[in-house]
Amino acid sequence: xxxxxxxxxxxxxxxxxxxxxxxxxxxxxxxxxxxxxxxxxxxxxxxxxxxxxxxxxxxxxxxxxxxxxxxxxxxxxxxxxxxxxxxxxxxxxxxxxxxxxxxxxxxxxxxxxxxxxxxxx
Amino acid sequence: xxxxxxxxxxxxxxxxxxxxxxxxxxxxxxxxxxxxxxxxxxxxxxxxxxxxxxxxxxxxxxxxxxxxxxxxxxxxxxxxxxxxxxxxxxxxxxxxxxxxxxxxxxxxxxxxxxxxxxxxxxxxxxxxxxxxxxxxxxxxxxxxxxxxxxxxxxxxxxxxxxxxxxxxxxxxxxxxxxxxxxxxxxxxxxxxxxxxxxxxxxxxxxxxxxxxxxxxxxxxxxxxxxxxxxxxxxxxxxxxxxxxxxxxxxxxxxxxxxxxxxxxxxxxxxxxxxxxxxxxxxxxxxxxxxxxxxxxxxxxxxxxxxxxxxxxxxx
Numbered sequence: 001x002x003x004x005x006x007x008x009x010x011x012x013x014x015x016x017x018x019x020x021x022x023x024x025x026x027x028x029x030x031x032x033x034x035x036x037x038x039x040x041x042x043x044x045x046x047x048x049x050x051x052x053x054x055x056x057x058x059x060x061x062x063x064x065x066x067x068x069x070x071x072x073x074x075x076x077x078x079x080x081x082x083x084x085x086x087x088x089x090x091x092x093x094x095x096x097x098x099x100x101x102x103x104x105x106x107x108x109x110x111x112x113x114x115x116x117x118x119x120x121x
Numbered sequence: 122x123x124x125x126x127x128x129x130x131x132x133x134x135x136x137x138x139x140x141x142x143x144x145x146x147x148x149x150x151x152x153x154x155x156x157x158x159x160x161x162x163x164x165x166x167x168x169x170x171x172x173x174x175x176x177x178x179x180x181x182x183x184x185x186x187x188x189x190x191x192x193x194x195x196x197x198x199x200x201x202x203x204x205x206x207x208x209x210x211x212x213x214x215x216x217x218x219x220x221x222x223x224x225x226x227x228x229x230x231x232x233x234x235x236x237x238x239x240x241x242x243x244x245x246x247x248x249x250x251x252x253x254x255x256x257x258x259x260x261x262x263x264x265x266x267x268x269x270x271x272x273x274x275x276x277x278x279x280x281x282x283x284x285x286x287x288x289x290x291x292x293x294x295x296x297x298x299x300x301x302x303x304x305x306x307x308x309x310x311x312x313x314x315x316x317x318x319x320x321x322x323x324x325x326x327x328x329x330x331x332x333x334x335x336x337x338x339x340x341x342x343x344x345x346x347x348x349x350x351x352x353x354x355x356x357x358x359x360x361x362x363x364x365x366x367x368x369x370x371x372x373x374x375x376x377x378x379x380x381x382x383x384x385x386x387x388x389x390x391x392x393x394x395x396x397x398x399x400x401x402x403x404x405x406x407x408x409x410x411x412x413x414x415x416x417x418x419x420x421x422x423x424x425x426x427x428x429x430x431x432x433x434x435x436x
Contacts, residue, residue, distance in 0.1 A: 101306075105306040
């Protein structure tokens with residue numbers, strides 16, 4: 001299968017700033033930021049399951065989408081082979097942000113129109 | 122080790138999502154889990170290195186089919202026909218589904234492996250195909266007859282959907298009137314995203330020649346942009362008889378058949394492509410197909426013409 005991205009092998013940006021302890025600062029940053037992102041995803045999921053009505057559940061969900069995905073993209077950016085991939089990651093996050101925000105508005109308006117009949121068992 | 126753990130979790134989630142879609146109560150839940158299942162299948166294809174299939178599954182299998190099912194569910198609910206199939210109906214569906222799975226499994230093991238369809242044969246034929254992406258080469262050169270029929274099936278599906286229109290609604294605009302507030306969030310979103318979608322859809326088609334992408338993936342992205350513009354109230358859905366739309370719907374199959382006939386008359390066989398012209402012809406067919414796929418998919422989601430345009434007064 002023809003793959004687009006690695007046309008020529010490039011060192012990750014993170015490899016350029018390695019420290020003597022054996023673990024590159026870029027890797028530490030990746031682990032840290034993705035961990036923060038995962039915390040937001042877990043919190044968003046818990047909120048989605050536990051919160052009482054549509055609006056607060058939307059609030060939890062969009063936090064996961066916006067901050068969680070943002071921190072994941074930030075963490076992954078330290079592993080990217082070049083600036084093109086970093087720009088792609090930024091675009092993925094920006095587009096997801098706009099789409100999630102719009103979808104949340106739509107769901108909230110629909111819930112408002114239907115009087116927020118809570119259907120949870 | 123990490124990769125194995127990821128694959129095991131993915132496979133388990135796939136089976137759970139499939140079970141939840143089939144065995145759960147309620148149509149809406151089944152549709153949602155079907156979409157989740159489609160996203161997971163796309164991930165699985167990506168893990169297997171089949172990026173083209175992953176793109177198609179995410180765009181068509183999960184996205185478009187999911188939207189069609191959601192629209193069907195909404196229609197059933199509006200008309201008060203949303204009923205649970207009951208234990209008997211579910212049992213019948215389970216037996217039918219298991220039967221299809223067994224028959225497919227039997228066919229997979231019973232049929233002889235075709236002698237010509239090996240990776241080595243594909244690699245040796247690829248330089249003559251005109252494109253560098255082996256998937257595109259198979260779809261639009263070596264097995265282009267299948268793709269031609271697929272593009273016609275899509276058109277037939279749309280005609281079948283239009284058959285569901287009530288007599289009095291035939292001349293009306295397609296679908297229900299949209300209720301987006303002018304200047305609201307959806308209207309702004311409908312202005313921001315379609316230009317990006319147009320760019321990305323065209324890129325997917327162009328990149329499909331030598332890399333991942335293709336007419337179906339690009340066409341689905343274009344269809345989504347078109348739908349967004351319609352749902353945001355920025356573009357009114359067409360009526361059935363509009364010439365521009367009719368031309369867009371048949372453009373792909375017409376270009377495809379025309380290229381096939383040229384092959385029959387000049388190059389020695391229906392859909393035969395000589396290596397010197399292959400890339401140009403394939404790109405022409407892909408462009409036509411993309412426009413037709415985009416138009417057909419968008420109109421499939423919008424639905425048959427509805428009388429509500431008259432009484433609703435939105436149009």
